[in-house]
Amino acid sequence: MCSSITRRTTRFTRRLLAAVLTLPLSAAGLVAFAAAPARAATPSGATASVSMGDSYISGEAGRWKGNSVVTSGSRASTDRAWTGSAYDPARVYGATYASGCDRSDVAEVRSAPVTQTQLNLACSGAVAANVYRAANGGQSFKGEAPQADQLAAVASQYNVKLITLSIGGNDLGFSDVITTCVSDYLVWYSYCNDDQQAAIDSRMPAAMAGVGKALDEIRAVMSGAGYTAGDYRIVLQSYPSPIPRSAEMRYPESGWSRSDTGGCPFWNGDADWARDSLVPQISRALAGVAASKGAQFLDLGDMLQGREVCSKATRQATSTTAPSATTSEWARFVDAGLSSSQGTVQESMHPNYYGQQALGQCLTLLYARPSGNYACRNTAGQDASGMYLTAK
Structure with missing residues (x-):
């Protein structure tokens, strides 16, 4: 009996083996032994650093070297668009001034020469959907394709090493918050922080989901271009506070000096809320998204800090006091409510020429740290060279 069972088992095993050997390797489950398809090679072109996102990284307000209420000529040497006879913002923003993307010549990526090439895809006013690929819900903006689709072209031509993203502020309605707070100061004599905090809280979940999807879209583009996660780095950054807390304001709350000459038309309560509550809240939320997406x-x-609009530690340029990286404000004042408008309102409350050079130094310092999360701060009395990082 055992001998008969053994013979039948042997014949069955031989037939099974013969059948297996006639199948394609994939059908037999032996694909692992076949040669894996080769990964597309990372481009061998020049190394590149790419910035993506909104106005806080596009270079908005890079036209201005500090602030001044001087309205004529070079505006006490603060207006880099002055040609000597007229104002030409394209000297600073190039062709993107016409579209409103306002990519300045000192934008963060341009002020951080960490690679052979620096490419700025960011556009002032962009929301997260302007970063996504068109095939995945991305939207064109100001006459340009979605930024992820632009990145795909860049990634095929250059050896991209660093991608820095600033996005989410417009999804949260940050410009609306500023407009409301200014109006409450100039017109309604009321605080904005109560209703605006509620508005921010209601928008936060969707806004952060959008930031997360933007990071996913960037990853997908890079993977499609043949890059592995180790071939490049993604940095997600938060937003700086352009105004100081009330105790650090150089203009008193009473009267109209904050709006007429200072360009910082905010009540003390709203300034404290923006500096110590709103900006940290957004930073914490963005840090959480970065952690969840491996950025x-x-x-x-x-x-x-100490370089904000109306900060006691800074001063405006005058006809006898030139702007300076060590004494001037590093953010553009609100170009509304002043005795005479100088530039465009959309430049208001953004890092200016000095601020963008400082941002570039922050990015340069971070590039030397291949891992870990950091906060960037300035050193009082020094220019951009005094920027330093602290571990988060």
Whole structure:
């Protein structure tokens, strides 16, 4: 009996083996032994650093070297668009001034020459959907394709080493918050922080989901271009506070000096809320998204400390006092409510020429740290060379 069973088992085993050997390797489950398809090679072109996102990284307000209420000529040497006879913002923003993307010549990526090539895809006013690929819900903006689709072309031509993203502020309605707070100061004599906090809280979940999807879209583009995660780095950064807390304001709350000459039309309560509550809240939320998506995080919340618009530690340029990286404000004042408008309102409350050079130094310092999350801060009395990082 055992001998008969053994013979039948042997014949069955031989037939099974013969059948297996006639099948394609994939059908037999032996694909692992076949040669894996080769990964597309990372481009061998020049190394590149790419910035993506909104106005806080596109270079908005890079036209201005500090602030001044001087309205004529070079505006006490603060207006880099002055040609000697007229104002030409294209000298600073190039062709993107016409579209409103306002990519300045000192934008963060341009002020951080960490690679052979620096490419700025960011556009002032962009929301997260302007970063996604068109095939995945991305939207064109100001006459340009979605930024992820632009990145695909860049990634095929250059050896991309660093991608820095600033996005989410417009999804949260940050410009609306500023407009409301200014209006409450100039017109309604009321605080904005109560209703605006509720508005921010209601928008936060969707906004952060959008930031997360933007990071996913960037990863997908890079993977499609043949890059592995180790071939490049993604940095997600937060936003700096352009105004100081009330105790650090150089203009008193009474009267109209904050709006007429200072360009910082905010009540003390709203300034404290923006500096110590709103900006940190957004930074914490962005840090959480970066952690969940494996991106490096750069916290810029305190980057302008002591260099904000109307800060006691700074001063405006005058006809007898030239602007300076060590004494001037590093953010553009609100170009509304002043005795005479100088530039465009959309430049208001953004890092200016000095601030963008400081941001570039922050990015340069971070590039030397291949891992870990950091906050960037300035050193009082020094220019951009005094920027330094602290671990988060």
